[in-house]
Amino acid sequence: MPIVYPTKIEMPALDPVERRETWDEVAVGYTVERALAEARRCVQCQDPVCEQGCPVGVPIRAFVRRVALGDFEGAAALIRTKNVLPAICGRVCPVEHQCEARCSVRGRFDPVGVGRLERFVADWERANRANGGAPAVAPRPEKIAIVGSGPAGLTAASDLVQLGYQVTVYEALHAIGGVLRYGIPEFRLPKAIVDEDVERLRALGVDFETNVIIGKTVTIDELLGDLGYAAVFVGTGAGSPKFMNVPGENLKGVYSANEYLTRVNLMRAYSFPEYDTPVKRPTRAAVIGAGDTAMDAARVSIRLGAKETHVVYRRTQAEMGARAEDFKRCGEEGAIFDWLTAPVRFLGDDNGCVRAMECIRMELGEPDESGRRRPVPVEGSEFTMEANLVVIALGTNPNPLIPLTTEGLETNAHGCVVVDPETGRTSREGVYAGGDIATGAATVILAMGAGRRAATAIDEYVRSRAAAAA
């Protein structure tokens, strides 16, 4: 067995103080030398358990070996067999719960930096323009509609176009990418990367129609009827923000994370007035919640100039949903974490702007349905925290528009479209769904996996119908 370096090769990153002034990507990425060194930490296990941790089954052992040998093009080709958006996944996958969680060197040492290596390979591929077009396939006459352009929709589109179908992606917003575009900030996922992936799909023949709200502009029934689509994939995500229903929530300066991040990322409000959409610039910001969204909102606040940024969460660090890396970076940039704390109401000034929140301390009681210990308010522990900008990042629900406008499309108690997890098949013939619309808010890679499985199932469905008709 080769000697394993105990710790992951460091990923260069911008200086935490410098970061407060810039929207540039924080993690700079491996150099070739660092990538080679990190890849050599992989012991090439007989049984690569890491691969079981990857929701799309990236051939990790094989690609890491290619990297160690300096064959980056070969590594890229291997990753691409399972993952069409590696530059994105390599940046945003919660690796500590997925591939790296299973890595066999973990425990004794740091796990192999699979995510970082995947990112390195994808970036190398982009820089060197390897692996240009996909192999030509015989075109098929059938049209397939994809609803929503998040990772689920983009993956389904990519697979289906490469099977020869005529693929149209319908997106409600004016830009493609879903959460990758409007949610995850530039400093974590540069939009140029999303743009390049979209351009690649366009080059493969995918047609993108923005500003089309399926259920309003056109219904699913019209897609399957008049408009002549053979099947529809619904990847509309879980975009409807949850509020707390506490007093003062509609004060000016209280945002949902979706609004705050959309203003900043999609509309580029950080460049107001060069861009026309404004956003409030905080001096003291408070973000409620502790998932990826909350970390992003806190880090955005810091970059918008907040002198003090608090992340307020009713449970503890152990229960938080954020990726380990982003939590660390958020702390480095100066956010203050207030665990076991929950707001009870928001207080406003004479102009109706939020100026503070009344909070209460919590303690952890018995486990609840989620298996996590339930936070219980500590009586008499109320206190006031000043904040002139509050972001509510407590998660999102599936948007009800498609279920409401599509007869016979079954949903569950949470409003998720009910699907067969293996195929994405819904209760409506010819309609498939996957990603956050089916699971509730989850992850990029899970959405991609669902898009891929649905594409396979759609192909089978369309072929069997064609065969039956012949």
Added chain:
Amino acid sequence: MATILERRELTPVTKLFVVRAPLVARNARPGQFVIVRVDEHGERVPISLTDFDPEAGTVTLVVQEVGKTSGLICRLEEGEEMLDLAGPLGQPAPLPDTGHAVLVGGGFGAGAVHPIARELRRRGVRVTSIVGARTAELLILRELLEPESDEYLPCTDDGSLGFKGFTAQLLGQMLDEGAGFTVCYAIGPMAMMRAVAETTRPYRVKTLVSLDPIMLDGTGMCGACRVSIGGETKFACVDGPFFEAHAVDFDQAVVRSKMYVDEERLAVELAAAGR
């Protein structure tokens, strides 16, 4: 992209656009709106549908210049494009099949009530339209709305045309005199809608107002447009824009509409300075 086929100057600050948008025109219903973005740096702003023609594949928008973005739209010419136009958005206005409706329009609302009038008349509902402006020259779109109304009543602040006074005052007078309105729709400036709500309240006439909070996506994804209706928070872009006027928290709506006054002023100043 949506091409401007026709542009008309209605007043020095109000322009009408007929825009090519076949998919929007196809499924549009009275009371719905679209979101428009002018250029790559632009905001997404909601604009009501003043008309839509599925056959011609066009929608008609009336835009009143109140700030930077509405100003940019108003300066677009025939043959130019609106970069993004998405819709139809919002719930169609709930419409009855019988009775006597009174429609109150001010500002761009003088146009936005038009599809409601047309559909109500098609259903056999009697329509009285009350339209307000400061003075006769500023009263817009009579030629569009009058033919779709059983009764068309202009109001001007200075009395240069029709009733002298505000629309809500004429409405109040008619209600006092026993006008048997069974439902009221109001579209226009917040102050007007609020006055209409207060006027009809004692008469218990069902009144619907088209709230125009600040919006961002217009698809229910952000909550920027939240309004309080009977103590409950609603998203105007997906639950509205029409709400029961007597349950609306107008105080809150007014406060929230002023969220970005400083930024709006700056944007206009910079635009005027030719930034």
